[in-house]
Amino acid sequence: MVKKYLPAQILLHWLVLGFVALQYLLHEPISESFEKRLEGAEGATSGLVALHIFGGTLILVLMMVRLPLRLSNELPAYPKENAPLQKLLSQIVHWSFYGLLFLLPLTGAVAWFRL
Ligand code: HEM
Numbered sequence: 001m002v003k004k005y006l007p008a009q010i011l012l013h014w015l016v017l018g019f020v021a022l023q024y025l026l027h028e029p030i031s032e033s034f035e036k037r038l039e040g041a042e043g044a045t046s047g048l049v050a051l052h053i054f055g056g057t058l059i060l061v062l063m064m065v066r067l068p069l070r071l072s073n074e075l076p077a078y079p080k081e082n083a084p085l086q087k088l089l090s091q092i093v094h095w096s097f098y099g100l101l102f103l104l105p106l107t108g109a110v111a112w113f114r115l
């Protein structure tokens with residue numbers, strides 16, 4: 001039987017993409033607030049700052065669901081006509097994305113909450 005990504009994996013892929021896009025669109029308020037705090041002032045917190053923290057935390061939670069699904073399911077076979085280097089590169093890129101999507105919210109939280 002042809003292996004496929006599970007519908008849940010596909011849904012998670014697009015949900016994460018949507019929230020990552022939101023994080024980029026909504027980074028301005030938290031960047032400004034963080035800069036003020038670094039300068040020793042009281043950084044303003046607003047709904048948009050909270051939304052960045054909430055969105056980032058949600059991405060982390062979604063990735064915690066996504067990783068076990070990825071590890072427990074076999075992937076669709078790579079097209080035979082692809083060069084081995086293409087397969088290697090796609091694996092590197094996919095795993096880098098997994099790594100980044102865990103590291104970004106964690107480092108954001110470390111910076112914000114001064115953990
Ligand atoms: C924030 C941007 C994105 C991230 C972080 C991301 C991340 C990933 C990751 C980690 C995988 C590997 C899936 C797995 O092994 O579980 C994947 C696969 C895939 N992504 Fe994305 N992706 C992004 C944007 C996109 C966009 C814009 C498209 C299409 C226009 C796309 C299409 C695909 C497809 C078709 C696959 C399956 C590829 C394969 O099996 O070789 N992704 N993506």
Ligand code: HEM
Pocket residue numbers: 020023024027030031032034035052053055056057059101104105106107108109110111112
């Ligand atoms: C995958 C999740 C996340 C993405 C994609 C993301 C994205 C971004 C982006 C694009 C910036 C602007 C950086 C700049 O202007 O130089 C930013 C800044 C920031 N984010 Fe996030 N973020 C995520 C999660 C989080 C979380 C969970 C927190 C806190 C709990 C957080 C806290 C911060 C802080 C404090 C800054 C200001 C840092 C600075 O300007 O140097 N982020 N984020």
